[in-house]
Amino acid sequence: MSDLPKFVHIHEEGPREGIQIEPRNLPVSDKVRLIEAVAETGVKQIDCVSFVNPKRVPNMADADAVARAINRKPGVRYTGLWLNTQGLERALQLPLDVVGSIRVTASETFSIKNTSRNIEETFAEQRKWMDIYRANRIAVEWGYVMTAFGCNYEGDMPVSRVLDMVQRVLDLAAEYDQPLKGIYLADTVGYANPLDMERRLGALRSRWPDMKIGLHLHDTRGTGMANVYAALRMGVDQFDSSVAGLGGCPFAEHKGAAGNVCTEDLVFMCHEMGIETDVDLEKMIACARLAEDLFGHRMPGKVMHAGSLKNMRRAT
Amino acid sequence: MSDLPKFVHIHEEGPREGIQIEPRNLPVSDKVRLIEAVAETGVKQIDCVSFVNPKRVPNMADADAVARAINRKPGVRYTGLWLNTQGLERALQLPLDVVGSIRVTASETFSIKNTSRNIEETFAEQRKWMDIYRANRIAVEWGYVMTAFGCNYEGDMPVSRVLDMVQRVLDLAAEYDQPLKGIYLADTVGYANPLDMERRLGALRSRWPDMKIGLHLHDTRGTGMANVYAALRMGVDQFDSSVAGLGGCPFAEHKGAAGNVCTEDLVFMCHEMGIETDVDLEKMIACARLAEDLFGHRMPGKVMHAGSLKNMRRAT
Numbered sequence: 001m002s003d004l005p006k007f008v009h010i011h012e013e014g015p016r017e018g019i020q021i022e023p024r025n026l027p028v029s030d031k032v033r034l035i036e037a038v039a040e041t042g043v044k045q046i047d048c049v050s051f052v053n054p055k056r057v058p059n060m061a062d063a064d065a066v067a068r069a070i071n072r073k074p075g076v077r078y079t080g081l082w083l084n085t086q087g088l089e090r091a092l093q094l095p096l097d098v099v100g101s102i103r104v105t106a107s108e109t110f111s112i113k114n115t116s117r118n119i120e121e122t123f124a125e126q127r128k129w130m131d132i133y134r135a136n137r138i139a140v141e142w143g144y145v146m147t148a149f150g151c152n153y154e155g156d157m158p159v160s161r162v163l164d165m166v167q168r169v170l171d172l173a174a175e176y177d178q179p180l181k182g183i184y185l186a187d188t189v190g191y192a193n194p195l196d197m198e199r200r201l202g203a204l205r206s207r208w209p210d211m212k213i214g215l216h217l218h219d220t221r222g223t224g225m226a227n228v229y230a231a232l233r234m235g236v237d238q239f240d241s242s243v244a245g246l247g248g249c250p251f252a253e254h255k256g257a258a259g260n261v262c263t264e265d266l267v268f269m270c271h272e273m274g275i276e277t278d279v280d281l282e283k284m285i286a287c288a289r290l291a292e293d294l295f296g297h298r299m300p301g302k303v304m305h306a307g308s309l310k311n312m313r314r315a316t
Numbered sequence: 317m318s319d320l321p322k323f324v325h326i327h328e329e330g331p332r333e334g335i336q337i338e339p340r341n342l343p344v345s346d347k348v349r350l351i352e353a354v355a356e357t358g359v360k361q362i363d364c365v366s367f368v369n370p371k372r373v374p375n376m377a378d379a380d381a382v383a384r385a386i387n388r389k390p391g392v393r394y395t396g397l398w399l400n401t402q403g404l405e406r407a408l409q410l411p412l413d414v415v416g417s418i419r420v421t422a423s424e425t426f427s428i429k430n431t432s433r434n435i436e437e438t439f440a441e442q443r444k445w446m447d448i449y450r451a452n453r454i455a456v457e458w459g460y461v462m463t464a465f466g467c468n469y470e471g472d473m474p475v476s477r478v479l480d481m482v483q484r485v486l487d488l489a490a491e492y493d494q495p496l497k498g499i500y501l502a503d504t505v506g507y508a509n510p511l512d513m514e515r516r517l518g519a520l521r522s523r524w525p526d527m528k529i530g531l532h533l534h535d536t537r538g539t540g541m542a543n544v545y546a547a548l549r550m551g552v553d554q555f556d557s558s559v560a561g562l563g564g565c566p567f568a569e570h571k572g573a574a575g576n577v578c579t580e581d582l583v584f585m586c587h588e589m590g591i592e593t594d595v596d597l598e599k600m601i602a603c604a605r606l607a608e609d610l611f612g613h614r615m616p617g618k619v620m621h622a623g624s625l626k627n628m629r630r631a632t
Contacts, residue, residue, distance in 0.1 A: 002511055155629045190622060193588040194545045195318055221625075222581030222618035223588070225538055226545040229510045258622060265538030272509040272539070300616070302538035306506060306574060309537075313471045 005237035007276045010267070012038050013216070013260050014291065016047040016081055018246025021259075022295055025059045030294050032069045035078070037290055038243055041283040043263075045077040047240075048096070051087030067094040083115050085128050092136060100133040100140035100178070102126050102169050106161050109153035110146070110188070123168065130176045140178035142214060143169035149200070150191025157191070159203050166204065182212025182238070187227070190220020190258060194230035201234045214238035217261050219245065219300075224261040225269060232275070241266045244288035245300035262301040264288050268308060281308050321553035323592045326583070328354050329532070329576050330607065332363040332397055334562025337575075338611055341375045346610050348385045351394070353606055354559055357599040359579075361393040363556075364412070367403030383410040399431050401444050408452060416449040416456035416494070418442050418485050422477050425469035426462070426504070439484065446492045456494035458530060459485035465516070466507025473507070475519050482520065498528025498554070503543070506536020506574060510546035517550045530554035533577050535561065535616075540577040541585060548591070557582045560604035561616035578617040580604050584624060597624050 015035050019026065026034075035048050048070065049063035063080065070078055077097040082088045091098050104126065105111035108119050117125060133140055145165045150156045166183050173180045185200065204213060213236050217224050228239065240260055247259020264284040267277050281303075288304035331351050335342065342350075351364050364386065365379035379396065386394055393413040398404045407414050420442065421427035424435050433441060449456055461481045466472045482499050489496045501516065520529060529552050533540050544555065556576055563575020580600040583593050597619075604620035 004511065150625070150628075152628045155625075191625065193585055195320065195589040219618065220622045221584055222541055222578060223585050224541075226541040226585060229542040229545055258618060262538060268537055269509055269539050269542060273511040298614070302535065302574060306536045309466070309471075309507065312466075312468045 002273070004232050004273060004275055005235055007237060008270050009238045010043055010263065010277055010279060011240045012043045012046045012243060012263060013240045014038070014243035014246035014263065016050050017242050017259055018291065019059050020050055020057045021247055022059060024295060026294055028062050028065045028069055031066050034287065034291060034294060035070055037287045039073045039076045041280050041287060042278045044075065044278070045079060047079050047081060050081040051090045052083060064090070064094060067096050084125065085132065088129055088132055098138055100138045102140060102143040102172055103146065104144070104165055104169060105146040106157050106165050107147040107151035107154045110151040113153065123172065126172060130172065130178070133178070134176060140173060140176070141181045142184050143173060143180050144184045144186060144216070145169065146186045147188045148185035149187040149196065150189070152189055159200055162200060163203060163207060182214060184214035184216055186216035187218055190218050192217060192227045193223050194226045197227045197230040198234060201231060201236065205234070212238065214240070216240040218247070218258055219261050220258040225265065228261055228266060228269070239266060243284060244291040244304055246291055259300070264301055264303045268303045282310065318589070320548050320589060320591055321551055323553060324586050325554045326359055326579065326593055326595060327556045328359045328362045328559060328579060329556045330354070330559035330562035330579065332366050333558050333575055334607065335375050336366055336373045337563055338375060340611060342610055344378050344381045344385055347382050350603065350607060350610060351386055353603045355389040355392045357596050357603060358594045360391065360594070361395060363395050363397060366397040367406045368399060380406065380410060383412050400441065401448065404445055404448055414454055416454045418456060418459040418488055419462065420460070420481055420485060421462040422473050422481050423463040423467035423470045426467040429469065439488065442488060446488065446494070449494070450492060456489060456492070457497045458500050459489060459496050460500040460502060460532070461485065462502045463504045464501035465503040465512065466505070468505050475516055478516060479519060479523060498530060500530035500532055502532035503534055506534050508533060508543045509539050510542045513543045513546040514550060517547060517552065521550070528554060530556070532556040534563070534574055535577050536574040541581065544577055544582060544585070555582060559600060560607040560620055562607055575616070580619045581617055584619045598626065
């Protein structure tokens with residue numbers, strides 16, 4: 001027995017995170033094949049596409065075609081990411097699950113570089129989204145605070161700034177009478193360490209004892225799974241992750257980039273500790289191997305290469 | 317502030333662990349170049365070679381030449397690994413630091429496959445080593461229990477078996493009047509998870525409250541750094557690790573193999589949490605990149621590709 005959560009909820013981010021950064025693009029049919037395979041694993045939400053400038057992210061130029069081609073499995077939500085109202089309007093026209101969210105960035109500089117908007121402009125943009133959600137009767141589920149641990153332009157993110165951003169997100173949700181499921185903290189560029197994770201989660205829990213917290217952790221510097229464990233110990237049961245560790249890339253132009261923590265490694269660690277996920281580990285491993293085949297290079301996931309312990313134990 | 321240790325001691329295992337499994341062998345001069353570079357990082361002990369059957373491990377056929385070619389830096393210990401008395405006798409003839417140890421394997425089957433000796437025969441062999449240590453006035457420093465978490469032949473290792481093996485190692489050391497520094501548990505094939513780590517360390521601490529514990533953790537299934545963090549939280553301050561994550565291998569013949577936790581990722585995580593190591597992170601990253609250059613393929617280490625946060629913070 002332990003105080004760890006009994007169940008961990010996973011949002012699969014690999015198809016979007018991975019495809020948008022991979023140097024080699026895939027045909028629509030292969031993208032859909034990966035998404036549909038992941039949908040068979042038991043994961044309940046898959047981020048499939050982003051609606052972004054195709055000049056900046058050419059691999060997502062076919063986002064509409066991908067969204068339309070998915071053979072949807074009942075019970076699974078197929079989501080997309082947008083960074084502005086045009087993207088949101090595009091998503092609304094497609095057979096996607098448009099899940100309302102409030103997305104802000106703790107680092108002003110990162111916000112400007114990533115979305116061409118500073119923090120105040122971001123909140124103004126979020127109000128437009130909130131209006132659109134209301135007009136379309138879309139529930140807002142989570143608030144996201146990006147670069148909540150640090151960023152490459154502003155360095156370590158003060159905890160006070162993160163608390164302030166969370167407060168403003170909660171206020172905005174309340175103003176629109178949208179009760180959030182909780183707040184996601186994103187370690188966008190790999191600043192988190194387990195001790196800092198405990199400090200930040202502690203600060204949030206101290207101010208909002210009953211608020212659910214989700215984590216979007218890029219494993220840029222090898223601490224991803226340790227950060228997950230630190231968070232599990234503090235009761236966090238909601239994670240984004242990326243099949244095969246998609247999102248990292250071995251090519252020079254993205255040399256330092258790294259994907260979210262790897263889905264099947266996360267699932268393996270949870271199951272080994274007696275935490276359920278509803279994800280079929282063997283099927284997720286097969287998806288990771290499919291991703292490796294489709295993209296044609298070795299992926300950073302570990303369990304996908306070593307295999308789970310199921311067959312090892314069966315043989316003993 | 318935290319209850320984490322203030323200082324972590326690292327034994328570098330990469331040159332031995334990595335070179336013995338890499339499909340492409342290196343000339344002696346390149347092996348020595350890597351070892352000498354690692355010696356400049358502040359690491360105090362480097363495992364350089366193993367004395368094993370060259371038919372089974374052809375890359376170690378030149379172990380004697382490597383040991384002789386190292387330009388030794390004062391204050392650094394250059395060690396080797398042997399699996400039998402012949403290997404130990406060989407090591408004694410070389411300019412290596414012969415560090416006494418007791419090495420047993422909790423899994424009888426793994427012991428037989430790896431060393432052609434069952435557990436009783438292993439203890440008999442250890443007595444021969446103890447005699448040689450005594451004859452050469454060599455102190456015995458650590459007892460090692462391999463497959464202390466599980467093995468591919470016998471599955472999960474019962475905690476009672478691990479406790480029994482530790483007791484027998486301690487008894488043997490006491491019989492020879494060799495006070496051990498402590499006991500190393502090795503997760504030889506990647507069975508450990510953080511919760512199980514806490515359970516096993518707890519069982520050892522409960523029986524031997526003052527015994528130092530070291531860990532040799534292969535990151536076979538992605539839980540390596542989470543296991544390290546679980547152990548740090550319980551006060552463990554002694555780890556083996558492998559520069560660049562050497563020991564893993566992307567080639568089919570060793571598809572599932574994986575090296576120890578990656579040295580520079582471990583050092584990065586420690587430093588970020590305020591734990592000293594005396595290792596210069598930037599120099600260790602340079603060693604990892606040297607290893608990648610020498611072996612000619614991408615290594616699993618993360619910080620070596622992303623860079624540390626030092627330059628990021630300096631720029632902010």
